[in-house]
Amino acid sequence: MSTPGHGNGATGSPAGQGLRLTPFRGLRYVPERVGSLSAVTSPPYDVVVRPDGLRHLETADPHNIVRLILPQAATAADRHRQAAETLRRWQEENVLAADPEPALYVYEQRGDGILQRGLIGALRLTPREEGVVLPHEDVMPHIIEDRAALMRDTGANLEPLLFSYRGNGNGTEGAAGVIEQVIRTEPLLSTLTDDGYAHRLWAITDPHDLDTVDKDLSHQRALIADGHHRWATYLRLRAEQPAPGPWDYGLVLLVDTARYPLRVRAIHRLLHRLPVAEALAGLGGAFRVRTLDGPLPDALDALAEASAVPGGNAFVLAGDGRFHLLDRPDPDLLARTIPGDRPQAWRELDATVLHSTLLEHVWQVPDAPEHIGYIHETAAAVQQAELHGGTAVLMHPVHEDVVRELAEQGVTMPRKSTSFGPKPATGLVLRSLALD
Known part of the structure; x- marks a missing residue:
């Protein structure tokens, strides 16, 4: 995995000790091989209302991403093996294909009076004591166990976590400036999902742009807005590895809430x-x-x-x-x-x-x-x-400022205390660790 250079100076975190978001070769649906991009997307795994929501997604398209994130079988082991086999087969059949070069991805959601833009990439995993990634909720061990087995068997990060950070509010500099330039170009994909949200995705591959993003984010730390169990899963899987490698990173969407505030629901x-x-x-x-x-x-x-x-x-x-x-x-x-x-x-x-x-x-x-x-x-x-x-x-719902205040003190809230959104649609870009 290529890693851009470090920046200097300090705002949220000392330079080089903050967020490190690295490019990866995104695994994406081939539009000609599916009914529509909308029909193969899903909400995050823990938002799907089962069984009705699950059945609706499974019947929307035979290649809907829910077959990977919530596979159905008699036992947990069978479910995870089935997801791994489905992922392998979809790649062989060119339903899913890897982008030609590593990239960071600009992701935009628009709907229900909200405009959200952020960066999808592979984030370097940091232990809690470093204070770079701030959790705010407790987690449940049985969910971590299930997600770990699924990620282990598939060798993939199937959906991005939602993280927030506070930029300087200036849309012409740093990561914000890169995003504003990129959205003026033709997107890789554009789709409208059933919830009325419009989604667009662009790739950032220019070395100068990647370096600008890296230098900006190296000063920042992030709040886990959505994905505490998957973040804990990332850390568990990294601890299992005997040497540095692709498991040192996890798929996230980083949103600058100084420019694009998130909505907090209960x-x-x-x-x-x-x-x-x-x-x-x-x-x-x-x-x-x-x-x-x-x-x-x-x-x-x-x-x-x-x-x-x-x-x-x-x-x-x-x-x-x-x-x-x-x-x-x-x-x-x-x-x-x-x-x-x-x-x-x-x-x-x-x-x-x-x-x-x-x-x-x-x-x-x-x-x-x-x-x-x-x-x-x-x-x-x-x-x-x-x-x-x-x-x-x-x-x-609790106010975001309260969440951040407690997280910065190292205090976790009771599990499932908040629901930040809008959450990224699952299925627009995946990360296969075999490609890193």
Whole structure:
């Protein structure tokens, strides 16, 4: 793998000790071999709503990327072997083909009032103690195990992680200047996905442009916006290698949020084995409870209003055909159940109160996949709870500044506390480690 030169000076990190984003030979769909680029893309693996969303993607095109990121078979080992075989076959059949030379890729998404541009490349992996890549959420070991087996068997990074960094806001210099120049040229691909987002991709191969990007990013550090489990997987797989090589890098999308702010949404909880009636009965006087009239949008408005109160923790419970707003938690209960050795911003997080107070203490719900699910879309969370007799806990999003503040202190939030977006579409560019 070729690595551009280091820069000098310091802003976010000392020069040469910051982000190192390196070119790679992207593996991309050959348009003539698939129905359409839109039909072969997918949301990230953990956003696909299963089983309906999975089935929709599988039937959209026989070569949809979901067959690689979420292969279906009887056992985990069979799933991972199947994905590896599918990836090998698609390359042999020229469904997927490698670009002729290593490149960084400019990626653009536009839709729903958002314009996002960033750089896709192979990022040098750094341990947490170096402070170059800042995680902000805890992770679940069983997910890392699954993703590691999939990456190990396929020998590929199948989808880019979403990272954010803060540039200087100047669109004429550094990486931002390179991006602004490149987007004036003809893109490698352009497609419109079912969610209404338009996607475009360009390759950066000019040595001068690559050096400019490298010097700029060598001063920067990044927040993991989306992909904590895959980042932890990258680090695990690198630790397994006996010598330096392609596993020292992982596929990411870097977005300068000084120019292109991300949208932060909540991730909702689905309590599979706790019916709403039991959840409400178990509260006692722990929270004020109000049953709301009206549809889901009205319930979310009420949640936002309750969450806007300084220090106010609020949730909406759903699953019994109605919506129940929980707010004004008992301060004494919070003091007894929330660890006091963390920053105040962490202790006041809705996710902290949910996990430390409600799930662990009040409802005594075990922290295991068979008990707690995580769903990004509010309507889907409500639907699943109603279908299966569980409880959906709808959350209000946390502000990005709080996330970054805690990450810079080395403090992680409860797992699945945030959903940054828009997330990159999976399937536009892959990284095969065999090509590096």
